[in-house]
Amino acid sequence: MRPFVFVNAAVSVDGRLTDWRKRQVRISCEEDMKRVDKLRAESDAILVGIGTVLSDNPSLTVKSEELRKLRILKGKSPNPLRVVLDSKAKIPINSKILSPDAKTLVAVTEKANVEKVEELKKYSEVVVCGKEIVDLKKLMSILYSMGVRKLMVEGGGKVIANFLREGIVDRIYVYVGGFVFGEGVSFAEGRVGIKVKLKSVEKLGEGVLMEWIPTNSNKFASDYN
């Protein structure tokens, strides 16, 4: 079994997650930031690739104190579990994602340096999952066995592409903001080639929020209702 998996990302009009310098640009408006914070608060875990950790150094915590309190009232931790895909355990120990604000799971592969893995274990949980890159299906089973029923995938482009290609995405939320970059990291980096069905479109602040359903997500189903 696996958790219900959804991707959330903000893109430019030309479908880029970043500008040509591959640097983070605030594409979302205030309203969208609030929506994303709520999605985070409603999730059991939030996942990113090491590319995003190295370029943006995100903390991946719930920003609203009210939403954190609501989680506590429901018997949950204030923040969801943070998950990083990091085959070679490259993550800098001082990354914000390893802060004590929330628990973190770093998924590495057999290629990871054993000493670095031992050091990482002081700051996070570590699972060895796959040979070259992290085996996503295996990781989904591990997360499910840890009680994760709703997983938010926040990117970046390579991670989104691999999740979609493997049929592990149940929903896609894309916020399109008012930028055209021309170059930069794409929403999905690499070949995917799947069909997605439009569920909803809404004007949000200065941009547009779309919800899409991948048609290949039943290949490896979740039991989330």
Ligand SMILES: NC(=O)c1ccc[n+]([C@@H]2O[C@H](COP(=O)([O-])OP(=O)(O)OC[C@H]3O[C@@H](n4cnc5c(N)ncnc54)[C@H](OP(=O)(O)O)[C@@H]3O)[C@@H](O)[C@H]2O)c1
């Ligand atoms: N606009 C937005 O909403 C948004 C959101 C998030 C990120 N971003 C942007 O996205 C950019 C990063 O995207 P990116 O494509 O370069 O990197 P990424 O998707 O964040 O990370 C990709 C890396 O994760 C590791 N990985 C391990 N197992 C993997 C697997 N099964 N599938 C995919 N990756 C796996 C690989 O590195 P190893 O082989 O070394 O492990 C891979 O190169 C950043 O510049 C960030 O600003 C934007």
